[in-house]
Amino acid sequence: MALHKPVMTVQQHILLEQKRFPGASGEFSFLLSGITLATKMIQAQVRRAGLTDLLGSYGETNVQGEVQQKLDVYANEALLDNLRVRESVGVLASEENERPLMVHGSSPNAKYAVIFDPLDGSSNIDVNVSVGTTFSILKRAEGSSLDDSSSWLLQPGSQQVAAGYVVYGSSTMMVYTVGNGVHGFTLDPAVGAYVLSHENIRMPAQGPYYSTNEAYRDTFPRADQEYIERLRTGKLGRNYSSRYIGSMIADFHRTLLKGGVFLYPPTSTSPDGKLRLLYEANPVAMIAEEAGGAAWSGSQRILDIVPKTIHQRTALAVGGQVEMDEYKRCLAEFGEA
């Protein structure tokens, strides 16, 4: 009887996926290994957060005007340090940094821009609630200037060549897509490797939960208020229950696996929505669509939005087919805002 069970690590998986691209040289898998390594470092600190001196605020505010947690800063540095040494990376853009970093931007070998939110939901960290890292990878547009970071970054999400996230929850899990399905890998802490645990994830067409910050409901646009009312009152043929963690990645991860809808509409305090298009909405939108779901802002498909600035915000509704069809119906009936 064989005692050893073969496993598929995320690195093996990426190498197999890469073979689908003609002329692939291995540089893309090396780039992604920077993300897997950095997120293992981040999870090690997250797991020990109460024991080390890494809890609490760092004493500065970031470009979004939010108080930076020490772990935000640690996570940002871990990603920047591990990615800037990959020669295929030309630009790094982090939610925590005002300006993107040109790393090998003028090298002809630099092809990719990596965009990330190092620690999403970090205000939850002190109370042991799940947080996450998101990433989105764009390829430098053909003919675009090597030294101008905007031409690398201000592309619609439909141009992403890969996207994913890591959720630091009851286990650490990485979910990613290169446009060929969505795959989930659980970190085996004893071995230190992300191991394939959720192959070809499909979002249920209809799920049991809706997820939004109901405290702001009275200030949502009319279409969103009506939509929530329909979910609550059985108009979609089932009685929805509500779940809201306040960590987008944790809320989205549940929505991806169990189905339903997550929404963060415009509110009186965040009239353009709170979430960031490049760091948060684009990666989850690509994953949702690849898994059979959809993602919309108040007026259009998230992946069609052409960004004007790297830190721009957007309204976001992301979920399964049945929920999102009804969402679009509400937008058509009640207008977007």
Ligand code: AHM
């Ligand atoms: P962050 O990137 O500064 O951590 O903020 C984003 C977080 C999301 O994870 C979450 O969906 C949202 O903020 C929660 O906001 P609210 O507390 O307004 O419901």
Ligand code: MG
């Ligand atoms: Mg954040």
